Amino acid sequence: MTEFTDIPVVRLGDRPDAEIAADFRAAYGTTGFGYVTDHGIDPDLVEALFDASRRFHALPLERKMAVAVDRSHRGYIPINTSTDVNSTLATVTRPNQSASFMMMREDAVADPSEYLSGPNRWPELEGFREVLETYAQAMGALGNRLMRIALQAVDITDTKAMSAFENPTIWLRLLHYPPQPAESPEDLYGSAPHTDFGCLTLLVQDDVGGLQVRTPAGTWVDVPRLPGSVVVNVGDMLHRMSNGRLRSTPHRVINRSGRERYSCPFFYDPHVNTVIEPLPGTGEPNFPPLKFADFLRSELEAAYDAHKPASGQGVSA
Ligand SMILES: O=C(O)CCC(=O)C(=O)O
Numbered sequence: 001m002t003e004f005t006d007i008p009v010v011r012l013g014d015r016p017d018a019e020i021a022a023d024f025r026a027a028y029g030t031t032g033f034g035y036v037t038d039h040g041i042d043p044d045l046v047e048a049l050f051d052a053s054r055r056f057h058a059l060p061l062e063r064k065m066a067v068a069v070d071r072s073h074r075g076y077i078p079i080n081t082s083t084d085v086n087s088t089l090a091t092v093t094r095p096n097q098s099a100s101f102m103m104m105r106e107d108a109v110a111d112p113s114e115y116l117s118g119p120n121r122w123p124e125l126e127g128f129r130e131v132l133e134t135y136a137q138a139m140g141a142l143g144n145r146l147m148r149i150a151l152q153a154v155d156i157t158d159t160k161a162m163s164a165f166e167n168p169t170i171w172l173r174l175l176h177y178p179p180q181p182a183e184s185p186e187d188l189y190g191s192a193p194h195t196d197f198g199c200l201t202l203l204v205q206d207d208v209g210g211l212q213v214r215t216p217a218g219t220w221v222d223v224p225r226l227p228g229s230v231v232v233n234v235g236d237m238l239h240r241m242s243n244g245r246l247r248s249t250p251h252r253v254i255n256r257s258g259r260e261r262y263s264c265p266f267f268y269d270p271h272v273n274t275v276i277e278p279l280p281g282t283g284e285p286n287f288p289p290l291k292f293a294d295f296l297r298s299e300l301e302a303a304y305d306a307h308k309p310a311s312g313q314g315v316s317a
């Protein structure tokens with residue numbers, strides 16, 4: 001497999017789609033990670049999002065626990081409550097050293113026929129909900145544009161595939177990584193080595209550093225903040241849909257900077273009832289069909305205390 005040395009940059013702007021798709025193919029067929037620039041997201045909105053995240057994480061624990069994550073995966077996920085035991089990339093025994101707030105699609109009520117549907121769990125924090133909703137709206141539009149480009153990058157012109165994104169699964173996660181002691185065990189991670197399980201991840205991060213991606217040869221390469229850019233990577237479902245042509249690259253976070261680290265990934269995924277399979281036109285299928293909801297359930301139940309079948313922990317009314 002091709003080795004990579006640098007993290008590529010894909011510029012959007014108003015360039016023709018075909019040109020962008022060619023750059024996308026070059027970046028995501030090899031590295032699977034890239035910086036997307038000229039994407040049109042207002043830098044003040046990104047700043048407001050980080051401000052909202054810092055204000056939320058600074059709240060007393062009981063105010064955060066008042067919106068503890070529920071079975072629909074919305075709310076506060078405290079530190080030491082998720083462990084990537086399904087990881088095939090490392091033997092992971094210690095929980096991730098991060099806390100986060102998770103927002104998903106705002107559904108008025110939970111629909112039992114739709115895994116993970118439900119309303120968000122909003123903290124009492126002035127302006128918080130408005131900023132997150134505005135940001136999620138903007139990133140949803142960017143995710144949709146990038147998804148179309150991704151399909152074009154693997155020569156899929158049939159627009160049917162985009163119907164799975166008419167009512168997408170979106171996740172906006174406000175992550176806080178406390179500094180890890182310099183002498184902490186080697187297998188203690190802010191985020192253990194993993195691949196993302198959906199289609200596209202669009203991440204903004206502060207300048208603390210700590211995100212790394214794994215090259216095909218197995219070395220870890222830093223992905224520092226490139227001001228004004230969004231780090232975009234391909235997840236396991238887009239890897240499958242592209243029949244393996246777009247890469248879902250392992251990554252991890254280790255925060256030994258001595259500083260607090262904040263990052264905000266936005267995950268842009270198909271509707272949970274979508275059957276994921278290599279799209280027509282991508283050749284002899286290398287993957288069997290898989291219902292996204294089934295895959296998500298097994299991933300969440302394995303990794304998160306709040307989703308363990310018998311625990312009932314964090315269940316809201
Ligand atoms: O915090 C980061 O930079 C990466 C987070 C991440 O990989 C994830 O949430 O899937």
Ligand SMILES: [Fe+2]
Pocket residue numbers: 194195196201251
């Ligand atoms: Fe990730």
